[in-house]
Amino acid sequence: MNKTNNVIANSTLTDKYQTTVPDTIRQHLGLDKQDTISYSIDSNGQVIISRLQQPEEEPVKGKFLSFLARDMSENPQRIQPINVGLVERIQSLVADVKVDLDATLSEEDE
Numbered sequence: 001m002n003k004t005n006n007v008i009a010n011s012t013l014t015d016k017y018q019t020t021v022p023d024t025i026r027q028h029l030g031l032d033k034q035d036t037i038s039y040s041i042d043s044n045g046q047v048i049i050s051r052l053q054q055p056e057e058e059p060v061k062g063k064f065l066s067f068l069a070r071d072m073s074e075n076p077q078r079i080q081p082i083n084v085g086l087v088e089r090i091q092s093l094v095a096d097v098k099v100d101l102d103a104t105l106s107e108e109d110e
Contacts, residue, residue, distance in 0.1 A: 025049070 009022035021031060029051045031037070036052040072079060 007024055007028045009024045011019040011022050013019050021037070025031075029037075029049070031051055036054065038050050038052040040048045040050075042048060
């Protein structure tokens, strides 16, 4: 894709303040469906639009979620609601555990 310094395109706002990103801009930024767009305003009042880079998914997490999705699809009979007894058992196991969700993680915990 040939990226130039002066790509100009126009679009119109709808009554709900929505717009379609013009094709030339989508191509220039390498945008696909469901991508996130970032807007910033510089000191001169110009708006800068860019493609927000999504953090890469952890490979183990992705594989585990894929495994779960595949297993649920192939074995729907295994899916069961969580019963009250199991909830009570889990609560009893973690009742004395204190967690500060605002605490900074140590380097080894990150």
